[in-house]
Amino acid sequence: MxxxxxxxxxxxxxxxxxxxxxxxxxxxxxxxxxxxxxxxxxxxxxxxxxxxxxxxxxxxxxxxxxxxxxxxxxxxxxxxxxxxxxxxxxEEAAGSVRVSSLGLVHGLILAPSLGDLAAAHPGIEVDLNIEDRSVSFEEREADLAVRLGRGPVDNATIRRLGRLAFALYRPKAGARSGCIVAYGQDYADMPEMTALKALRPDARVMARSNSLDVLAEAAASTGADVMLPVLMGDADPRFAEVAGTRGAAFRDVYRLAHPERGKAPAVRAVARWIDATVSRRLDKS
CATH class of the missing domain: 1.10.10.10 (Winged helix-like DNA-binding domain superfamily/Winged helix DNA-binding domain)
Incomplete structure (x- = not known):
């Protein structure tokens, strides 16, 4: 030939x-x-x-x-x-997938469950990127994101996973009555801050921060009450939940995906894992 x-x-x-x-x-x-x-x-x-x-x-x-x-x-x-x-x-799920979320989500929900994803899809590498701000999918800052609230979604696809419950927590050692730590003024209208104000209307604010990790440390140090997600408060042995405050506030949790990258097998696999893993830990109502 x-x-x-x-x-x-x-x-x-x-x-x-x-x-x-x-x-x-x-x-x-x-x-x-x-x-x-x-x-x-x-x-x-x-x-x-x-x-x-x-x-x-x-x-x-x-x-x-x-x-x-x-x-x-x-x-x-x-x-x-x-x-x-x-x-x-x-068709194989392989490659690197970047997931953006709060340290709370990564540290308490996703990272502890990475073994399940690795066993099912050993070819996937996950970048758990901690972001307090809402990433831009149009600028490809992430493939997937887990957010408390919808926020700006660009052209992302979005799915509600459930609700994150909050409660008031008090340090087990050195508690100081009538004192709280709270978000900064830019976040004063958040549901958990509205609930904190209703529960402790006359409390003295010992410190403010936009970081939950910082608030927890400040509360432990000063003995002040602090409003925390129950996943975080229950996992911290330094705190005890104030009776009757569980579910004082809720935040909707959403999983977002890049509209194009979200179609890749690896990203779809991680999205399914996120949906199952996060949903198990949330209020379904």
């Missing part, structure tokens, strides 16, 4: 051998019969010899073609296997 023939031309010859007619080869290749006939004519003209005899409306390989049928069959098998491998690679 002429070494100048492309694989596309060799593929055509192989399908003609397999199907025995122009119409069968055309259907397999996704083209019309006229195009198939024209391509075969060009190949035979280039070779200066016929590759098929027309017998009883079927195409029969000529001696010239029969001599190279084993090699042609081998090439077709190699090409098919290569195509299958490419498809499998594309």
């Amino acid at each position: 002429d070494a100048g023939l492309s694989w596309e031309e060799l593929e055509l010859v192989n399908e003609l051998v397999a199907g025995g007619t122009l119409s069968a080869a055309a259907r397999q290749l996704g083209v019309d019969q006229t195009t198939t006939a024209r391509r075969l004519a060009r190949i035979e003209a280039r070779l200066g010899a016929a590759l098929f005899d027309r017998v009883d409306r079927r195409l029969r390989p000529t001696p010239l073609l029969r001599d190279i049928l084993p090699q042609l069959s081998t090439m077709a098998a190699v090409a098919e296997e290569a195509g299958n491998r490419l498809r499998r690679s594309r």
Whole structure:
């Protein structure tokens, strides 16, 4: 066979051998019969010899073609296997996926459950990026994000996972009655801060911060009451929940995905893991 023939031309010859007619080869290749006939004519003209005899409306390989049928069959098998491998690679969940969220979500929910994801998808590397701000999906700052509240969503796809409950907590040692720590004024309208104000309207504010971790440390140090997500407060042995305050406030939790990257197998796999892992820890109402 002429070494100048492309694989596309060799593929055509192989399908003609397999199907025995122009119409069968055309259907397999996704083209019309006229195009198939024209391509075969060009190949035979280039070779200066016929590759098929027309017998009883079927195409029969000529001696010239029969001599190279084993090699042609081998090439077709190699090409098919290569195509299958490419498809499998594309479908496998592998690669790096960047997940943006609060330290609370990463530290108490996602990181402790990474073993489940690694066992199911060992080819995935997860970047748990702590962000207090809302990342931009349009600028590809993250593939996935878990947020308390919808916030600005760019063109992201979004799914509600449940509600995060808050409660008032008090240090077990050195508690000081009538004192609290709270968010800064920019976050004063958050549901948990509204609840804190209702529970402790006359309390003295010992410190303010926009970081839950900082508030917890400040409360432990000063003996002040602090409003924390129950996942965080219950996990910290330094604090005890103030009776009757569980569920004083709730925040909706959403999982967002980049609209294009979200279609990648690895990102879809991580999204499913996030949805299952986070949802198990939240109020479902």
